[in-house]
Amino acid sequence: xxxxxxxxxxxxxxxxxxxxxxxxxxxxxxxxxxxxxxxxxxxxxxxxxxxxxxxxxxxxxxxxxxxxxxxxxxxxxxxxxxxxxxxxxxxxxxxxxxxxxxxxxxxxxxxxxxxxxxxxxxxxxxxxxxxxxxxxxxxxxxxxxxxxxxxxxxxxxxxxxxxxxxxxxxxxxxxxxxxxxxxxxxxxxxxxxxxxxxxxxxxxxxxxxxxxxxxxxxxxxxxxxxxxxxxxxxxxxxxxxxxxxxxxxxxxxxxxxxxxxxxxxxxxxxxxxxxxxxxxxxxxxx
Numbered sequence: 001x002x003x004x005x006x007x008x009x010x011x012x013x014x015x016x017x018x019x020x021x022x023x024x025x026x027x028x029x030x031x032x033x034x035x036x037x038x039x040x041x042x043x044x045x046x047x048x049x050x051x052x053x054x055x056x057x058x059x060x061x062x063x064x065x066x067x068x069x070x071x072x073x074x075x076x077x078x079x080x081x082x083x084x085x086x087x088x089x090x091x092x093x094x095x096x097x098x099x100x101x102x103x104x105x106x107x108x109x110x111x112x113x114x115x116x117x118x119x120x121x122x123x124x125x126x127x128x129x130x131x132x133x134x135x136x137x138x139x140x141x142x143x144x145x146x147x148x149x150x151x152x153x154x155x156x157x158x159x160x161x162x163x164x165x166x167x168x169x170x171x172x173x174x175x176x177x178x179x180x181x182x183x184x185x186x187x188x189x190x191x192x193x194x195x196x197x198x199x200x201x202x203x204x205x206x207x208x209x210x211x212x213x214x215x216x217x218x219x220x221x222x223x224x225x226x227x228x229x230x231x232x233x234x235x236x237x238x239x240x241x242x243x244x245x246x247x248x249x250x251x252x253x254x255x256x257x258x259x260x261x262x263x264x265x266x267x268x269x270x271x272x273x274x275x276x277x278x279x280x281x282x283x284x285x286x
Contacts, residue, residue: 066100145223
């Protein structure tokens with residue numbers, strides 16, 4: 001048996017498969033596991049709370065974990081050591097979520113792979129190797145085009161009283177938001193990124209509104225400017241996207257990509273199914 005995980009800042013999608021029958025045995029969801037923010041206790045507690053996955057853990061032979069923040073050997077080693085205490089008999093591969101996205105989106109072809117979810121990132125993939133031109137600066141300095149970015153812009157516009165009246169009224173009815181609450185959530189409590197990204201759901205609710213369309217388009221354009229156009233190959237290869245924000249705002253994203261003179265590639269909400277197909281065909285990769 002193998003298990004594959006695609007982990008973002010908010011949640012981790014897991015899929016368990018039997019390599020003999022090439023069939024899916026189970027699909028699970030846990031909190032997002034970032035080496036930057038999660039402790040060993042938090043990870044193991046969340047894994048052990050999933051009784052269905054726990055029942056298979058000892059029989060799993062290979063683990064493929066692709067996680068946000070797993071961008072250095074030190075961080076990957078941290079997560080590998082934690083997972084070894086839960087998947088006690090498995091070979092464990094921990095890689096950056098961008099490698100998972102690149103494999104899922106590009107297969108073995110050249111392209112630019114992007115993630116637009118709670119956070120954002122991009123790489124150029126030549127079919128074998130990743131190349132990064134712009135660093136991911138996380139939610140305070142970066143994460144352009146992400147759910148966090150969209151949510152942050154909405155909160156700012158609401159508190160500045162710059163939303164159109166009908167949107168301002170619905171935002172007030174939907175959330176308890178004051179300056180004091182927002183500052184406490186962002187600067188004093190855990191998971192500010194997740195908190196900010198939660199407001200992107202409001203943009204989704206009003207995605208047909210011209211103001212929201214323009215706001216989201218501007219966020220995507222900023223992402224493309226800093227994280228896609230910077231690649232010398234950006235006008236020569238397709239630009240692919242993974243993640244919930246890319247999926248739910250696909251029409252706005254397609255327009256933003258076209259407006260920048262780029263070639264729109266694939267949009268997939270969850271890379272994990274493409275990764276499953278890839279690793280079922282090559283289960284000796286680890």
